[in-house]
Amino acid sequence: MIPLNYFLVLSIILFALGAIAFFVKRxxxxxxxxxxxxxxAANLAFLAFAKSAGSLDGQIIVFFVITxxxxxxxxxxxxxxxxxxxxxxxxxxxIKLMKG
Amino acid sequence: xxxxxxxxxxxIIVAASLLVMILEVFLKREDRSYLAYISLLFLIAAAAGxxxxxxxxxxxxxxxxxxxxxxxxxxxxxIIATFLVILISMKYLTLQNANYGEYYVLLLFALSGMIIMxxxxxxxxxxxxxxxxxxxxxxxAGLRREDEKSNEAAVxxxxxxxxxxxxxxxxxxFLYGATQxxxxxxxxxxxxxxxxxxxxxxxxxxxxxxxxxFKVAVVPFHMWTPDVYQGAPTPITAFFSVGxxxxxxxxxxxxxxxxxxxxxxSQLMFGLLWIIAAITMIAGNLIALRQTNVKRIxxxxxxxxxxxxxxxxxxxxxxxxxxxxxxYLFMNIGAFAAVIALxxxxxxxxxxxxxxxxxxRYPWIGATFAVFLISLAGFPPTGGFLAKFYVFSAxxxxxxxxxxxxxxxxxxxxxxxxxxxxxxxxxxxxxxxVEINIDNPSLFLxxxxxxxxxxxxxxxxxxxxxxxxxxxxxxxx
Numbered sequence: 001m002i003p004l005n006y007f008l009v010l011s012i013i014l015f016a017l018g019a020i021a022f023f024v025k026r027x028x029x030x031x032x033x034x035x036x037x038x039x040x041a042a043n044l045a046f047l048a049f050a051k052s053a054g055s056l057d058g059q060i061i062v063f064f065v066i067t068x069x070x071x072x073x074x075x076x077x078x079x080x081x082x083x084x085x086x087x088x089x090x091x092x093x094x095i096k097l098m099k100g
Numbered sequence: 101x102x103x104x105x106x107x108x109x110x111x112i113i114v115a116a117s118l119l120v121m122i123l124e125v126f127l128k129r130e131d132r133s134y135l136a137y138i139s140l141l142f143l144i145a146a147a148a149g150x151x152x153x154x155x156x157x158x159x160x161x162x163x164x165x166x167x168x169x170x171x172x173x174x175x176x177x178x179i180i181a182t183f184l185v186i187l188i189s190m191k192y193l194t195l196q197n198a199n200y201g202e203y204y205v206l207l208l209f210a211l212s213g214m215i216i217m218x219x220x221x222x223x224x225x226x227x228x229x230x231x232x233x234x235x236x237x238x239x240x241a242g243l244r245r246e247d248e249k250s251n252e253a254a255v256x257x258x259x260x261x262x263x264x265x266x267x268x269x270x271x272x273x274f275l276y277g278a279t280q281x282x283x284x285x286x287x288x289x290x291x292x293x294x295x296x297x298x299x300x301x302x303x304x305x306x307x308x309x310x311x312x313x314f315k316v317a318v319v320p321f322h323m324w325t326p327d328v329y330q331g332a333p334t335p336i337t338a339f340f341s342v343g344x345x346x347x348x349x350x351x352x353x354x355x356x357x358x359x360x361x362x363x364x365x366s367q368l369m370f371g372l373l374w375i376i377a378a379i380t381m382i383a384g385n386l387i388a389l390r391q392t393n394v395k396r397i398x399x400x401x402x403x404x405x406x407x408x409x410x411x412x413x414x415x416x417x418x419x420x421x422x423x424x425x426x427x428y429l430f431m432n433i434g435a436f437a438a439v440i441a442l443x444x445x446x447x448x449x450x451x452x453x454x455x456x457x458x459x460x461r462y463p464w465i466g467a468t469f470a471v472f473l474i475s476l477a478g479f480p481p482t483g484g485f486l487a488k489f490y491v492f493s494a495x496x497x498x499x500x501x502x503x504x505x506x507x508x509x510x511x512x513x514x515x516x517x518x519x520x521x522x523x524x525x526x527x528x529x530x531x532x533x534v535e536i537n538i539d540n541p542s543l544f545l546x547x548x549x550x551x552x553x554x555x556x557x558x559x560x561x562x563x564x565x566x567x568x569x570x571x572x573x574x575x576x577x
Contacts, residue, residue, distance in 0.1 A: 008277075015270055022263055031259055038266035042273045049277035058276060061224050065269055068231045072262050075235050079242055079254045086248055092259075095252050098327045 007048030015041035028080045028090040032073075039069045106158035106167050108149045109175050110215050116142030117208035124201025132199050136190045136542075139204045143183045143211075150176045155570075164222050164283075169571040173422065174218040174350050181342045181429050182211045187546035188437045189335035195445050195537060198244045198333055206243075210236035210343065217347045221284045223272045223308075226351055230268070230315070233344060234261050240339070241332040253331025260314060260324040268311025274304025284354050292362045305369055308355070309376075316348035318406045319380040326391075329399035334448065337395060338436035341402040346425050349409050357416050373414055378503060380407030381510035388517045392452045394439055397517055401476055402432065404514055408491055411507055417494035418572045419565075424491055426564060427483030427557045431475040434550030437543060438469035444537045455521060457530030462538070466525050468547050475554045477518040478511050483557030 018038035022031050043062045050058025084090050119142075120135050127134060150172045159166035167175075185207065193199040213232030220226055238261060242254025276282055278301035279290030291301045313321040329337045356373070360366050384404030391397045405428055412421035442449040442458065442465065449455070459466030475482035488511065495504045557564060 011273075015266075018266070019263075022259075028255065028259070032262075035259070035262045035266050038263075039269060042266065042269040045270065045273035046276065049273065053277075053280050055280065057282065058273075061272075061276070061282070064224060064228060068228065068265075071231065071235055072258075072265070075238050076258050076262065079238060079251070079258050082242065082245060082251050083255050086251060095255060097249050097252050098330050 004048055004052040007044060011041045011044040011048065014038075014044065026092050028083065028092055028095075031092065032076055032080065036069060036073070039065060101156065101158055102160060102163075103158050104160055105153070106160040106165055106219075108153070109146050109167070109179075110165075110212055110219070112142055112146045112149065113208050113212040113215060116146075117205045117212065120201070120208065121205045124205070127201070129199060132193075132201055133190055135201060135204045136186055139186055139208060140183060142208075143179050143186070147176060147179045147183075150179065164225055165216075165220050167219055169573075170350075170418070170422075171219040173568065173571040174346065175215050177426055177429055178211060178214050178218070178343060178346060181339070181346070181433060182207060184433045184437070184546045184549060185335050185339045187542045187549075188338065188433070188440050189333075190542045191537070191540040192333070192335055192440050192443070192543075195443060196244065196333065196448070197246075197446065200243060202239070203243060206236040206240050207339070210240070210339070214343055214347045218350045221354060223275065223282045223284060223287070227265075227268060227272060230347075231265065233347070234265065234315075237261070237340065237344070240336045241328055243333055243336065247331075249331040250333065251331075253328045256324050256331075257328045264311050264314030264321070267307050267314075271304045271307025271309075271311055274300055274307060276304075278304055285358070288355065288358045291359065292365050302368060305355075305359075306372065309352075309369075309372065312348045312352055313376065316345045316352070316406050316409070317403050318376050318410060319383045319403065320376070322380075322384070322403045322406075325403055326396045326399040329402070330393060330395045334395065334436060334440050334443075337398075338433045338440075341398070341432050341436070342429050345402070345406060345409070346429070349413070349421060349425060352413055353418055353421055356413050357418060360414075360416050370414065373410060374500075374503060377407050377410035377414060378506050380404065380410060381507050382407075385510045385513040385517075389513065391517070394450050394452065394455070394521065397452075397521070398432070398435060398439070401514065401518070404510065405432075405476075407510070408488060408507060411495050411500070411503055412491045414500060414503065415491065415495040415498045417491070417498075419568050420487070420490035420494045422568045422571065423557075423561070423565065424487040426568075427475070427487040427554070430550045430553030430557065431472045431482070431484050434547060434554060435469065435472040435476060437547045437550060438465055438472060441465045441538075441540065441543055441547065442534065442536050444535055449534055449536070452521065452524055453531070454534055455524040456528040457525070458534065459522075459525035461530070461534065462536065465547075468551050470522050470525065471551060471554060473518040473521055475558070477515045481555070481558045483554045483561070486558055486561055 018034045021034035046058040046062050210233050213229045216229030217226050238258040241257045242251050244250035275287050279287045317325040384400050388400030475484035478484045478488040492504045
């Protein structure tokens with residue numbers, strides 16, 4: 001059996017990659033995908049913990065998190081679409097009406 | 101007691117939003133104000149339910165949803181907040197061309213999410229409630245679809261909000277791994293017993309703080325706040341500044357006040373929150389000084405208030421925290437109501453320049469706005485003064501003297517920018533005419549209710565304090 005730590009390290013790496021991509025990338029869709037990766041890193045951590053403790057809770061929680069991520073995708077893509085219709089761009093540096 | 105009545109407040113709000121959603125299809129655009137009246141009726145029913153369930157201690161789903169007195173108190177003030185927000189938005193929506201039927205639906209869904217959050221002690225249920233709240237909030241921020249600023253607010257809120265949610269979920273995963281539990285009392289117990297997973301638990305707790313830090317807008321995690329507050333429709337800004345903050349702190353207090361009881365185990369987290377509270381109070385107030393847009397000033401002021409609330413968490417004093425949130429609700433929604441009052445068809449007056457001479461041209465609006473600003477600055481005889489006084493004196497009792505000194509100095513700074521608005525209203529000559537639409541009875545009702553709340557809490561706080569102490573006495577943890 002693969003030890004718990006391997007899964008944890010993988011999920012931390014995934015999460016960190018997502019967080020870095022969120023700040024480095026300048027494209028709304030890519031930033032949103034970075035967030036999805038972070039959610040999935042959390043899912044992986046839940047599954048690893050559930051498996052190692054032999055409890056079902058963590059596995060069920062993953063379903064909730066997947067559902068929430070899907071709902072967020074629906075709302076988020078709609079908002080990004082609105083931005084695109086109005087400004088014809090989805091570069092985040094072009095979205096700067098308000099500052100200070 | 102395990103009974104299905106415990107679901108009543110959530111169910112009635114969800115039923116109201118579904119009903120409003122269906123009715124919206126059948127109503128003509130100009131009849132949409134009926135939707136507001138229906139929502140208000142349901143809110144009153146839900147509030148009545150909260151009053152009736154006081155001291156009953158109903159719970160359901162194996163105690164995962166429990167209406168303790170504290171939860172009921174939070175439900176009650178959240179329902180009042182939504183009630184006031186609906187009152188201030190009725191005319192606004194027609195004037196600013198944002199009269200979409202979804203407005204009330206989303207507002208009620210957001211409220212149902214908040215009620216779920218305050219009445220559960222399981223982090224996963226809290227997370228789901230938070231998402232119900234957040235998803236409705238993203239849509240509400242971008243409600244004025246043809247307005248570029250509104251869209252910008254929505255996309256910024258969405259990106260940073262879901263970024264924060266990811267931190268929260270990851271934190272919950274770590275806490276689950278460290279303690280094999282998702283219920284807050286068992287998590288706190290597991291963390292205090294100092295198992296071999298100590299670091300894991302601490303990391304998880306830190307991630308949860310980051311997640312909620314975004315939602316309540318404390319300083320390193322505040323960057324979305326001013327832009328979202330400025331871009332969102334003004335009544336929604338009022339809602340954002342009160343609702344998510346109140347529920348965020350309701351959850352933080354459930355986690356951290358029992359956790360801090362064990363001073364040795366929680367030293368690290370205590371230090372972290374101490375730093376957050378200090379820089380939130382300092383930065384929030386200092387940046388507010390150089391703002392010229394009233395909505396942005398109020399946004400930074402709400403960040404600063406999150407700092408004072410954090411002090412209450414560190415002082416481990418639930419009572420002063422809840423009192424602060426109650427007072428903050430009335431004064432902040434009141435201030436935004438006054439800002440909304442200064443608007444006409446397709447235009448809002450939001451720059452400081454617009455406020456020149458308002459105090460004499462519209463004496464009632466000017467005077468009530470001045471009262472709310474004085475309360476936000478923390479002068480007697482208003483609720484804001486007593487709230488700050490209770491928080492800071494609780495902190496002194498806990499020996500947090502240096503934090504209190506920072507807080508008092510920061511609120512001295514805040515006096516400057518609050519009074520600046522008053523100076524513009526009363527001591528400057530207007531350079532151009534400000535025409536506003538004053539035919540707005542529901543808004544004036546809201547202004548009056550907020551004024552009453554601020555003064556009642558400032559002059560006769562006794563009744564509320566008794567209620568709050570009853571709510572705190574029956575704490576489940």
